[in-house]
Amino acid sequence: MSTTRAVEAVFRIESARIIAGVARIVRDVGIAEEITQDALVAALEQWPASGVPDKPGAWLMATAKHRAIDLVRRKETYARKLAEVGRTLEDVPPPEEEGALADPESIDDDLLRLIFTACHPVLATEARIALTLRLMGGLTTQEIARAFLCPEPTVAQRIVRAKRALAKAGVPFEVPYGADREERLASVLEVIYLVFNEGYSATAGDDLVRPALCEDALRLARVLTGLMPKEPEVHGLAALLEFQASRIATRTGPDGEPVLLADQNRSKWNRLLIRRGVEALHRAGAGPYSLQAAIAGCHADAVRYEDTDWRTIAALYGRLVRLIPSPVIELNRAVAVSMAEGPAAALPLVDALTAEPALRSYHLLPSVRGDLLERLGRPAEARAEFERAASLTRNAREQTLLRARAARL
Numbered sequence: 001m002s003t004t005r006a007v008e009a010v011f012r013i014e015s016a017r018i019i020a021g022v023a024r025i026v027r028d029v030g031i032a033e034e035i036t037q038d039a040l041v042a043a044l045e046q047w048p049a050s051g052v053p054d055k056p057g058a059w060l061m062a063t064a065k066h067r068a069i070d071l072v073r074r075k076e077t078y079a080r081k082l083a084e085v086g087r088t089l090e091d092v093p094p095p096e097e098e099g100a101l102a103d104p105e106s107i108d109d110d111l112l113r114l115i116f117t118a119c120h121p122v123l124a125t126e127a128r129i130a131l132t133l134r135l136m137g138g139l140t141t142q143e144i145a146r147a148f149l150c151p152e153p154t155v156a157q158r159i160v161r162a163k164r165a166l167a168k169a170g171v172p173f174e175v176p177y178g179a180d181r182e183e184r185l186a187s188v189l190e191v192i193y194l195v196f197n198e199g200y201s202a203t204a205g206d207d208l209v210r211p212a213l214c215e216d217a218l219r220l221a222r223v224l225t226g227l228m229p230k231e232p233e234v235h236g237l238a239a240l241l242e243f244q245a246s247r248i249a250t251r252t253g254p255d256g257e258p259v260l261l262a263d264q265n266r267s268k269w270n271r272l273l274i275r276r277g278v279e280a281l282h283r284a285g286a287g288p289y290s291l292q293a294a295i296a297g298c299h300a301d302a303v304r305y306e307d308t309d310w311r312t313i314a315a316l317y318g319r320l321v322r323l324i325p326s327p328v329i330e331l332n333r334a335v336a337v338s339m340a341e342g343p344a345a346a347l348p349l350v351d352a353l354t355a356e357p358a359l360r361s362y363h364l365l366p367s368v369r370g371d372l373l374e375r376l377g378r379p380a381e382a383r384a385e386f387e388r389a390a391s392l393t394r395n396a397r398e399q400t401l402l403r404a405r406a407a408r409l
Contacts, residue, residue, distance in 0.1 A: 232285025242277035
């Protein structure tokens with residue numbers, strides 16, 4: 001591996017910790033990111049000549065912290081900030097010398113502050129996602145833009161505005177407590193879940209799955225379980241993502257075409273991820289993510305599709321919809337009921353959802369209805385539903401699958 005690639009690899013792994021550590025000094029995630037980038041440039045300049053340090057992460061951290069403290073102390077433009085953080089600065093320990101290990105607990109605290117700051121409710125959901133992927137995932141603007149099919153300037157502006165909004169709102173670089181913490185934790189979990197879902201089932205584009213996004217979200221969830229081991233819903237989300245991630249490789253065929261759950265080769269499901277999911281589920285609670293993880297665990301337990309415990313899954317969906325009423329969850333429950341009791345039992349449940357404004361453009365509603373009608377021997381109606389579903393989805397792979405199902409009838 002070349003030195004440049006080594007620097008990039010180390011930076012990708014360590015950037016979140018470095019940004020978090022620097023943000024504790026400068027109290028501004030935007031400035032912290034700039035200083036961290038400066039440390040990267042220093043590594044690119046020095047490592048080719050001096051060689052990669054034994055502990056490159058500690059080297060980058062030390063360099064960034066030196067620059068952060070110098071900046072706070074010397075720059076006139078930061079005089080106001082110097083006054084604000086002067087007392088705090090006196091308490092900041094000197095940067096570790098090259099090769100020295102940083103205090104893991106201190107780093108964990110900083111990471112926790114960083115992810116709670118990036119997911120502050122003052123930001124719109126899109127801005128939280130972009131900023132979290134940038135700061136915690138180490139993704140470039142180009143990578144985020146490609147992942148969400150957005151123009152690069154749009155993502156760049158979104159990130160810049162997010163950092164400005166945090167600074168303007170005076171969002172403290174801290175982990176909230178009490179009700180604020182509960183609200184912010186929900187936001188953190190939501191962002192991670194949305195990132196994973198976009199990777200697991202892309203809303204648009206030519207690819208059904210974007211594994212890199214799933215990997216980033218899964219890594220963030222794992223980090224969070226280490227940082228917040230006493231929060232059951234954190235483990236619930238981690239379990240859900242582990243189970244879902246175990247099936248990613250089988251969700252598409254050789255040419256990228258979707259493979260339905262019933263047709264997936266279960267021998268290729270990742271057993272290590274399933275074991276991790278089971279372990280996380282043991283620490284989960286009874287919240288929404290934990291219940292979804294329990295449903296995913298039922299699928300993982302089934303050696304064959306025919307062995308799936310649909311009655312338990314339907315019951316879990318029933319508990320979930322009582323906890324967080326949602327027409328999408330009702331639709332999922334209807335699918336489980338159709339498998340447990342037959343399509344005739346589920347069709348009235350689905351028909352009741354056709355008047356839901358929230359599902360008016362949701363392609364899975366006509367897709368599920370088409371499936372039930374096909375199983376009930378009503379091909380003409382089923383064909384119309386599959387064609388309608390194909391017209392609603394923006395994902396090319398799903399369009400192809402739905403049109404093929406319509407054409408077979």
